[in-house]
Amino acid sequence: MKRDAFETSPPDVSPSHAEAIVRAVFGIDGDATPLDGERDRNFRIAASDATFALKIGNHEDSVPAVEAQALALEHACKVDDGLPAPRVRRTLAGEPVGVVEIEGLPHAVQLVTFVDGTLATDGTDTPASRRAVGVAVARLDRALAGFEHPALRRSLVWDVTHLPELRPLLDHVSPDRRRLLDRRLTRFENDIAPALRRLPTQPIHGDASPANILLAPDDPEHVAAIIDFGDLVHAARVLDPAIAAAYQAFGLDDPGEGMADVVAAYHAVFPLDRIEIELIADLAAARLVQSLLVSAWRAELHPDNARYILSDSESSFMTLALLDERDPAELTAGLLRACGMASPQRRPLAASLELRRGRLGPALSLTYDEPVRLGSADGVWLTDVDGTVLLDAYNNVPQVGHCHPRVTAALSAQARRLTTNTRYLVDEVSEYADRLGRLLPGELSVVMFVNSGSEANDLAYQIARVATGNSGVVITDHAYHGTTAATAAMSPEELGHERIEPWVASIGGAATLGAADAAERVAGELHEAFATLDARGHRPAMLICDAVFSSDGIFAVPKSYLQAAYAATRAAGALCVADEVQAGFGRVGEAFWGFALDGVVPDIVTLGKPMGNGHPMGAVVTTPAIAQAFAEGWHFFSTLAGSPVAAAVGSAVLDVLAGERLPARADEVGAYLRARLHELAAAYPVIADVRGPGLFIGVELRDEAGGAAGEIARRVTNGMRRRGVLVGRTGPALNVLKIRPPLVFAEHHADRLVAALDQTLCAESRPRREMIAP
Numbered sequence: 001m002k003r004d005a006f007e008t009s010p011p012d013v014s015p016s017h018a019e020a021i022v023r024a025v026f027g028i029d030g031d032a033t034p035l036d037g038e039r040d041r042n043f044r045i046a047a048s049d050a051t052f053a054l055k056i057g058n059h060e061d062s063v064p065a066v067e068a069q070a071l072a073l074e075h076a077c078k079v080d081d082g083l084p085a086p087r088v089r090r091t092l093a094g095e096p097v098g099v100v101e102i103e104g105l106p107h108a109v110q111l112v113t114f115v116d117g118t119l120a121t122d123g124t125d126t127p128a129s130r131r132a133v134g135v136a137v138a139r140l141d142r143a144l145a146g147f148e149h150p151a152l153r154r155s156l157v158w159d160v161t162h163l164p165e166l167r168p169l170l171d172h173v174s175p176d177r178r179r180l181l182d183r184r185l186t187r188f189e190n191d192i193a194p195a196l197r198r199l200p201t202q203p204i205h206g207d208a209s210p211a212n213i214l215l216a217p218d219d220p221e222h223v224a225a226i227i228d229f230g231d232l233v234h235a236a237r238v239l240d241p242a243i244a245a246a247y248q249a250f251g252l253d254d255p256g257e258g259m260a261d262v263v264a265a266y267h268a269v270f271p272l273d274r275i276e277i278e279l280i281a282d283l284a285a286a287r288l289v290q291s292l293l294v295s296a297w298r299a300e301l302h303p304d305n306a307r308y309i310l311s312d313s314e315s316s317f318m319t320l321a322l323l324d325e326r327d328p329a330e331l332t333a334g335l336l337r338a339c340g341m342a343s344p345q346r347r348p349l350a351a352s353l354e355l356r357r358g359r360l361g362p363a364l365s366l367t368y369d370e371p372v373r374l375g376s377a378d379g380v381w382l383t384d385v386d387g388t389v390l391l392d393a394y395n396n397v398p399q400v401g402h403c404h405p406r407v408t409a410a411l412s413a414q415a416r417r418l419t420t421n422t423r424y425l426v427d428e429v430s431e432y433a434d435r436l437g438r439l440l441p442g443e444l445s446v447v448m449f450v451n452s453g454s455e456a457n458d459l460a461y462q463i464a465r466v467a468t469g470n471s472g473v474v475i476t477d478h479a480y481h482g483t484t485a486a487t488a489a490m491s492p493e494e495l496g497h498e499r500i501e502p503w504v505a506s507i508g509g510a511a512t513l514g515a516a517d518a519a520e521r522v523a524g525e526l527h528e529a530f531a532t533l534d535a536r537g538h539r540p541a542m543l544i545c546d547a548v549f550s551s552d553g554i555f556a557v558p559k560s561y562l563q564a565a566y567a568a569t570r571a572a573g574a575l576c577v578a579d580e581v582q583a584g585f586g587r588v589g590e591a592f593w594g595f596a597l598d599g600v601v602p603d604i605v606t607l608g609k610p611m612g613n614g615h616p617m618g619a620v621v622t623t624p625a626i627a628q629a630f631a632e633g634w635h636f637f638s639t640l641a642g643s644p645v646a647a648a649v650g651s652a653v654l655d656v657l658a659g660e661r662l663p664a665r666a667d668e669v670g671a672y673l674r675a676r677l678h679e680l681a682a683a684y685p686v687i688a689d690v691r692g693p694g695l696f697i698g699v700e701l702r703d704e705a706g707g708a709a710g711e712i713a714r715r716v717t718n719g720m721r722r723r724g725v726l727v728g729r730t731g732p733a734l735n736v737l738k739i740r741p742p743l744v745f746a747e748h749h750a751d752r753l754v755a756a757l758d759q760t761l762c763a764e765s766r767p768r769r770e771m772i773a774p
């Protein structure tokens with residue numbers, strides 16, 4: 001390993017000599033003032049219109065190495081034009097560096113723009129300043145990632161990768177420190193160096209210490225520039241955040257906390273792999289060992305300069321000792337947690353249930369007799385904490401598939417950029433609203449954002465009341481519209497009819513929806529409902545229907561049913577509200593909205609669940625006239641709703657729905673699955689009906705006497721769960737299996753579902769034929 005540049009002093013150049021060099025090589029006239037430099041001679045050059053930093057390299061530093069540094073910096077500034085780093089000024093000959101002869105030896109000279117700032121050594125030491133360092137280093141590494149130059153593949157004393165070669169320097173370390181350094185060296189040699197060799201490499205800065213970081217003069221928590229590219233080397237990129245973290249931990253009682261600030265900020269800009277994060281604590285310690293070894297040796301070499309050389313030594317040793325006291329696993333767990341990669345704590349099942357019940361409250365039930373304890377998900381697959389994979393045929397929130405990368409990428413990118421409320425002007429939010437409006441028919445174009453389906457229906461009711469001056473609501477018999485006080489009152493599924501408010505009346509329900517003459521009946525049912533409301537002192541403000549009639553037992557909207565219902569509702573002076581919380585966004589197929597299956601145009605549409613693929617989002621969409629009527633009496637604002645993050649997520653969901661043709665797929669796969677379920681129905685008398693639009697399918701079960709088989713449905717959903725397929729149940733008697741998978745569900749998934757249902761029905765009911773499945 002070449003150590004010579006350390007052993008030689010910087011070139012002897014006076015300010016006037018420096019001025020002559022700048023003039024000759026760069027064509028710039030300026031006044032030179034000396035700057036600090038350990039092995040190079042540096043000057044500040046004040047020209048008439050700009051200020052530069054001149055660096056005259058140590059003659060032991062090869063010209064190609066210095067040239068590679070300048071080219072790398074140029075490259076990085078091109079990739080990231082706002083990079084906090086100086087800009088390279090080329091020579092008169094157009095070269096990245098010049099070469100001058102000093103005392104008969106060639107020296108590389110480099111000119112960069114001078115960045116005003118305070119050295120981080122004297123700066124504020126706060127979590128924000130540490131994060132700023134992490135961000136700046138990450139931006140630099142991200143911008144350097146694609147750069148390649150043979151001179152950077154060099155062997156350098158300051159490259160942590162080569163730490164084992166510094167072992168002989170232990171002799172220069174005072175005996176009281178030697179033991180710790182020796183032990184850390186051994187750990188590095190045995191455990192860390194082999195792991196480091198497997199990590200991704202690229203050009204790295206190699207020395208993001210406070211002496212190389214300039215903080216903005218007016219904001220000491222902001223990095224103005226990373227400077228000094230003299231240690232640039234091709235090495236494991238994780239070394240950069242590790243080195244920055246080591247120095248930023250100086251002086252802290254808990255170095256782990258300081259390191260976490262740097263690493264998390266780095267990770268947010270230029271994500272690290274888990275295996276990289278797992279090495280950071282050791283690599284930071286290795287950097288401190290390296291620094292202590294080199295400075296002990298150099299202090300002996302230059303006794304006159306020993307104070308300067310050893311200036312960091314005390315802090316390095318203190319921090320190393322503190323890091324060394326800590327349990328390495330615990331240190332790493334802290335870094336992983338800071339990067340959002342903590343491994344969840346695994347409790348025994350009983351303890352997990354108890355904690356949930358105690359902390360989330362007893363009003364929340366759990367699905368399935370054998371609770372599903374989830375760890376992760378992808379597409380239509382859920383993986384439980386034991387690694388068992390389950391086919392998700394139930395969850396309609398992850399409409400485009402669990403954890404769709406385009407949605408999660410949009411979410412995290414926007415969350416890193418900006419999130420705020422709708423009282424500021426952010427075009428992306430209005431553009432998303434515009435996109436939604438274009439997906440809806442007629443005048444439906446004004447979008448009011450909320451955070452859930454319940455809030456959307458609640459707001460729809462407020463709007464309908466203001467717009468009509470009335471207060472009555474008509475629902476279907478076993479409806480569910482939400483969990484706020486007003487929407488719970490419209491949800492007999494949840495509250496039971498006895499607790500429904502006097503301003504709510506219901507129509508139809510399963511008996512009508514399943515009948516051939518549903519469309520003929522509905523106007524009469526509505527008139528009765530209006531009369532009931534009238535008698536209780538409420539004129540009708542709105543009719544609200546979920547067009548897949550999920551809680552009523554899942555029905556494809558009967559032909560002309562909504563047309564007749566909307567006509568009667570409007571004739572009574574009330575508004576027609578389509579609750580698309582379940583039916584919307586392609587679930588019913590290419591019609592895209594449930595109400596569209598019957599060719600109607602609602603006055604208000606409410607959205608939720610699939611809108612954000614799991615990110616809490618909801619919306620009310622209405623006409624400009626109704627929105628205006630509402631605005632005259634009311635203000636509306638919901639702090640978290642319609643955030644830029646929500647808009648980014650919602651747009652990504654729309655992109656995926658269109659790009660992957662998911663609504664069409666809902667039609668195709670839905671038809672296939674219904675056909676396969678009809679085959680099962682032929683074999684199992686327990687199946688009374690298979691129905692529903694698109695990928696919202698109900699399988700109604702009956703008992704041997706023809707009655708509703710709620711208990712069998714319960715056993716079947718539990719049996720399916722044990723066989724690795726999740727479905728739910730619904731309907732007034734909870735006897736309808738509810739199948740509404742993410743829309744990325746494919747025919748082979750449908751086959752798997754049918755096979756599991758076949759086996760389950762075989763076990764839980766009596767098949768028409770002997771045995772369908774083993």
Ligand code: PMP
Pocket residue numbers: 452453454455457480481482483546550579581582608609
């Ligand atoms: N409307 C319908 C038709 C629903 O199914 C639901 C939820 N199941 C809601 C509204 C309420 O949505 P959220 O739970 O997101 O508030």
